[in-house]
Amino acid sequence: MASSSLFAQVEETVPPLRNTHFITGLGGSYVNIIDQGISPLLYKGIGGGVVLGHLHETSRSIAQSTARFDFNNPNNSINGTDMYTFRLEGLYQHFFQLKNQSGKKLKILPGISGLGRWVLRDKLSYTNNKQHVETRFSLAPALLIKRPFQLWKRDFEIGMFSQLPLVTYATRPLFASTRFPASVNQDEIKFFDYLKKGEVVSLGSYFRLSAQTYLLYSFKNGNALRLDYFWMFESYNALNPIRTGEHGLMISTFLKL
Amino acid sequence: MKKVFYIGLLISSFSFSSCERIFMSEEPEPSNLEVFDHLWNTIDEKYSFFIDKDIDWEKARTDYRSKAKSARNSIELFNVLAEMLFVLEDGHVNLSAGIDLSRNWEWYLDYNSNFDFDIIERNYLVPSEDYQISGPIHNTIIDSVGYMYYESFSSSVSTSLLDYILLKFLRQEINSLEGPVGGIIIDIRNNGGGSISNAFTIANRFADEKTKVADWYYKNGPAHDNFTGPEEKFIEFEGDEDYIFTKPIVILTNRSSYSSANFFASMMSFLPNVTIMGDQTGGGGGLPVNNELPNGWRFRFSATRTIDARGHNIEFGVKPDITVELNPLDKANGVDTIIEAALTHIKGE
Secondary structure, three states: OHHHHHHHHHHHHOOOOOOEEEEEEEEEEEEEEOOOOOOOOOEEEEEEEEEEEEEEEEEEEEEEEEEEEEEEEEEOOOOEEEEEEEEEEEEEEEEEEEEOOOOOEEEEEEEEEOOOOOOOOOOOOOOOOOOEEEEEEEEEEEEEEEEEEEEEEEEEEEEEEEEEEEEEEOOOOOOOOOHHHHHOOOOOOHHHHHHOOOOEOOOOOOOEEEEEEEEEEEEEOOEEEEEEEEEEEEOOOOOOEEEEEEEEEEEEEEEOO | HHHHHHHHHHHHHHHHHHHHOOOOOEEEOOOOHHHHHHHHHHHHOOOHHHHOOOOOOOHHHHHHHHHOOOOOOHHHHHHHHHHHHHHHOOOOOOEEEEOEEEOOOOHHHOEEEEEEHHHHHHHOOOOOOOOOOOEEEEEEOOOOEEEEEEEOOOOOOHHHHHHHHHHHHOOOOOOOOOOOOEEEEOOOOOOOOEEHHHHHHHHHHHOOOOEEEEEEEOOOOOOOOOEOEEEEEEEEOOOOOOOOOOOOOEEEOOOOOOOOHHHHHHHOOOOOOOOEEEEOOOEEEEEEEEEEEEOOOEEEEEEEEEOOOOOOOOOOOOOOOOOOOOOOHHHHHOOHHHHHHHHHHHOOO
């Protein structure tokens, strides 16, 4: 009863809103990695990435789902060896439009997000342990801050997404091998072996903070261009601790559906 | 107010963007003790043969840490670390820097070589009209017996290549015999190993029904006895079924048959028509993995154990069914005593 009256208030004061966009993006990225399963050395290097996504905005919520692929070629400055990293990340974010912000330009939207992440690190100079894979599935509270504005009589919006996972399911290879626990006694590692026999971890042993700052330019026909800057830091205190920092700059098109 | 918001957003996003390096700084010149401790700790937690070899690794720390601390330059430090790694008595353990590569050589230098390729090439291969170098495998027919010499498991072999060599040994149309060979000699002396998948490819070509050959155990925790349960390893026939080889096979080994060659000899020993001949293999029963030190040097060590299907730990080598040494007098006369013994054995079967 209370919620229906709340939405009734929203509909009385705000025009009905229903926007759906298909997102395609392209950009560059830079990573810092210390994976103790591979080396104590800091590996850092540039790469590129693509993103596909879907954005659905109503008067009540904003839902954004994206799939992003990145490739990087980091090396270390001590002995000059390098590795390849391949990252596939799926992110779903759901933000709630608060009624008390309907008239404000600066909006703060709380939300939740679900994140899946699969990473392959290929250390080229190694032999039996050259390929390290890890997977993560996280649930996180999320926050979106946004502020539309006009410049040269054109519509822009600046904002930032951020997530802090509280619960994560994480898998890593065996302590001194790239073999996965679930793949022991199988001739070849099957895809789902990467997902089995992981552990549920929280802030004590797994910390990840990410932020995505954007500048959106809206065309009159409802399409838009968005420039994003991603940043992420992750620390996982597993048997082989791992820390990664990532930066990405991406330009995306938003095609109105 | 607007300006404050925009400036605040920019500052917060860019300050976020660089703060991870606070937690990920690199140390361009780590101390000797940092390098030593990383090596000692990694080996302590991930090396797989402490219990099998009854190694006192704590004593190694006591003996070498102060020497490492007082090393005056990288050469001295390298030599101290290499000396410590020698305690493991493992040919799969290396320390690699631009200045040097350390390795334990005792697994074969303390024994007779029992091999001279020059003798084989001059007296057995080149004089034979059947001599071919098929991929990485030297092969010919010696006195009605097929002979294959495989120098390194690092060189890839395929089932189709093995099908061809067996076809040659069995079909009189493409060899100098008037019939099939009476058996095959597979010579893996001085084969220092390489890819384990090549060992399985060859063993599978000569296998019949599915045969368990070993259990592998992976290190899965920092304690010396932290291992996974057994991963069972099998060999099973793969190849052209028209040319299954069931006649006698002799595998020639010496102390320099190491790592994948050691695995191969062990796997083949479970086939009923196979005889291992020559000297004991050098060992190398753990899969080696790589790591790096804070100063950029690289090292390698064994991280698994292999127990064969008879319960033997093959880290210590595979013993031959028939021990034969290369006779110096034969050697002087261009005769390979071990090949001759294999020929006699096959003809007597």
